[in-house]
Amino acid sequence: EDQVTQSPEALRLQEGESSSLNCSYTVSGLRGLFWYRQDPGKGPEFLFTLYSAGEEKEKERLKATLTKKESFLHITAPKPEDSATYLCAVQAYSLSGSARQLTFGSGTQLTVLP
Amino acid sequence: SAVISQKPSRDICQRGTSLTIQCQVDSQVTMMFWYRQQPGQSLTLIATANQGSEATYESGFVIDKFPISRPNLTFSTLTVSNMSPEDSSIYLCSAEGLAAKETQYFGPGTRLLVL
Numbered sequence: 039e040d041q042v043t044q045s046p047e048a049l050r051l052q053e054g055e056s057s058s059l060n061c062s063y064t065v066s067g068l069r070g071l072f073w074y075r076q077d078p079g080k081g082p083e084f085l086f087t088l089y090s091a092g093e094e095k096e097k098e099r100l101k102a103t104l105t106k107k108e109s110f111l112h113i114t115a116p117k118p119e120d121s122a123t124y125l126c127a128v129q130a131y132s133l134s135g136s137a138r139q140l141t142f143g144s145g146t147q148l149t150v151l152p
Numbered sequence: 153s154a155v156i157s158q159k160p161s162r163d164i165c166q167r168g169t170s171l172t173i174q175c176q177v178d179s180q181v182t183m184m185f186w187y188r189q190q191p192g193q194s195l196t197l198i199a200t201a202n203q204g205s206e207a208t209y210e211s212g213f214v215i216d217k218f219p220i221s222r223p224n225l226t227f228s229t230l231t232v233s234n235m236s237p238e239d240s241s242i243y244l245c246s247a248e249g250l251a252a253k254e255t256q257y258f259g260p261g262t263r264l265l266v267l
Contacts, residue, residue: 070255072255072256074258079261079263080260080261081156081244081258081259081260081261082195082244082258083258084153084255084256084257084258087255125194125195127195129256138183138248138256139185139197139200139210140185140195140197140246140256141197142194142195142196143194144193144194145194
């Protein structure tokens, strides 16, 4: 069974204080690891997909990295508008090749204080 | 990227009634999914909505409680039947496209409160 564990559960940062969020996973065959941002009362907003160990992707103050066992979401010089819950999810290859459901972690609630 | 809309955005329902949630995608997609997000929790997959055939349900979810339709490649519905307060959640629709490395996009969610 695929499993995703995110840490920490909650993180409070001062504006400009860089940090990292962790996503550890076990999956039978990784098709992709996804990072989403979710604001209160809204659906998840896609950030990144990583497909293989060593891959990195960046978007503004966010950088996602991937190893064979975990992924990190690095936040550089965060701003208050970066406050949200960050969700990690894995997508596994299925025997039929058709099932593409995501298994989500419980998320990290990030608060950036001005 | 796919743009996904859901109706209604929120509803308050009485115990024992049913609610049908609609999901519309602005382009043809291969895969559509329905998730549930209970208060303070992460997302749990309810089922995969298959076009032209019965939905594929995850463990703990059954067709009688959550009937799903997918009449074409851009539209799906989820019905929450015989509701109880435990069904109070956010229900989210997602969709994935045709390419091998398409990502999965989410709708804004339907916030359901059952009294």
